[in-house]
Amino acid sequence: MYQLYLKYKDREFLYIIPLVIFSLSMRLGNFMRIWFSGKGFPDSEDSQWYIEYANALLTNFQIGLHMNDILYFGYNILLTLLLALFKDTVAIVFIQALTAGLSVILVYKIARMLFNRSTAVIASIFYSYSWNITKWSTYILSDSFFISLLLLCVYFLLMSLESKKRKYTILFVMTSLYMLVFRPTGxxxxxxxxxxxxxxxxxxxxxxxxxxxRLVIGSIVVAAVAAVIYLIVGDKLNPLIESVQYNAKLVLYNIYAHGWIYDKESTYDYIFKPDYSINILGSLILSFLINNWDDVLILYGRRAIAFLGWWVWETDLSTFRGITRFVWYVLPTVLFLTGTIAAIVNGLFRKVSIIWLVVLAVYAFCILIFIDGMYRYKAPALPFLAIGAAYGVKTIFHGAMTIIKKYAGKLLWDKKKY
Incomplete structure (x- = not known):
């Protein structure tokens, strides 16, 4: 048995297969529960918009220049193809759940490359347990597929840097370009x-x-600049520019101006009297942000805290139940911060900073736009938060074992003296 252990202990598939089974059981198990319940899969206004848009593309394939046409192009095309193939949204939900379950492989491989096997296993378990990832895989929305796409992009980047193989560089470029048009967070x-x-x-x-x-790069840059100038001069981009400005106005005047932290009114909002003057370069956006900069910063501060979850507003430290709930909710943050400090102390931060950069990207998006009430926009950061927290667990466990061994050895030494 020991010989078999030595022979197979470094075979990655022995660790990946149980993790895949566990992850799939969480995702597909939830899918089956909802399916057999007869209540139907969860729905939303955004889901209906995506489905109607995809059906319109099937009827009359025409891509406009509105912001939603361009920035959600990747997901709209993917959903359209899936509807054309399977005709049923339940089949699409199943594919989402299956993809989310299998994405644990990417979590494992990314954590393994950046840290070590122990961290990879713990991160994979955290990812599999994440209820938000399971939940969003049951909605017809861009979130679930985007999480997998983001993981795939990071994986190809790391493989390109580590292996120096051209195929991974090409795959990274392809997934990167797809991310640009999949959804705005990309x-x-x-x-x-x-x-x-x-x-x-x-x-x-x-x-x-x-x-x-240099000649190829120069030609591409010149061609890109010429194309943009042509589109702008020919008023071809007017629908895109106008839709971006319209949506920016909606966010500023309906979310910012009311001091909303989320996409709806809450008792935790920051109420202030905004200055609507348009006096900075004729720009509505610049004028609002500059004229109300102090209030906007306070709003950003509240969102920065709210990013952790609804529990930050509902913390009760006056009762034992409240304290235990607080410890449970704050634990992932503590583990992630521990992993951050450990990465810096151990001289790994340069190599593993991709984890924190992706989290920071999602963090910035939520703070600048808004945090949706169901924390859907936070979801892309969850696999990377899991990896950072897993390294925190590994660090704490290693430190605890070092202390135990040190004092156990001391006790044995003291016994020997007698």
Missing amino acids: VISLAFIMIYFLFRLDKQTLLDFAKKY
Whole structure:
């Protein structure tokens, strides 16, 4: 048995297979419970919009230049293809749950590359247990598939940097481009991912690449600039620009102006009297943010706290039940912060900073736009929070074992003296 252990102890599939089974049991188990309950899968106004849009594409394939057409292009096309193939939204929900369950493989591999096997196993368990990831896999929304796409993008990036294989670089570029048009969060997420890419890339390698392909890069840049100028001068981008401005106005005048932390009114909002003057470069957005900068910063501060969850407003430390609830809810944050400090102390932060950059991207998006009441916009950060928290658990466990061994050895030494 010991020989078998030595032979197979480093085979990754022995760890991945049980984790995949566990993750699938959580996702598909929830799918089956809802399906057999007869109550139907959860729905929302956004879900109906996506389904109606996909059906319209099936009837008359036409992509407009509205913000929702462009920034959700990737998901709209994916949903349209799935509806064309399976004809039934229940089948799409099943595929989402299956994809979410299998994505534990990506969580394991990312954590394994950045840290170690123990962290990878713990992170995979945290990911599998995450109720929010299970919940959003049952809605016809872009969130569930986006989480898997984000994990895939980070995985291909790490494989490209670690293995130096061209195929992974190509796959990273492809998933990156798809993320840009999958949903708006993808734009911010990719911006932070590229920071990590440039951070990890050797400067000399970058200079050599730029020198070798300077003509190709220059041609692409010139062509892109010329295309943008043509579209702007020809008023081709007017629908996109107008829709972006309209949506920005909706957020500023309906969310910011009312001091809302979430996408709806709550008792925790910050109420202030906004200045609506448009006096900064003729821009509604700049004028509102600059004229109300102090109130906006306070609103951002409240959102920064609210990002942790609804429990921050409902903490009760006057009762034993309240204290235990607070400890339970704050534990993931403590573990994540422990993992952060440990990564810095152990000199790993440069290598593993992708975890924190992705979380920061989602954090920034929620603070700048708003936090939806069901914390859907926070969901893309959950796998990466799980990895950071897992490293915190690994660090605490390693520290505890070191202390135990130290004092156990001391006790044995004291006994020997007698």
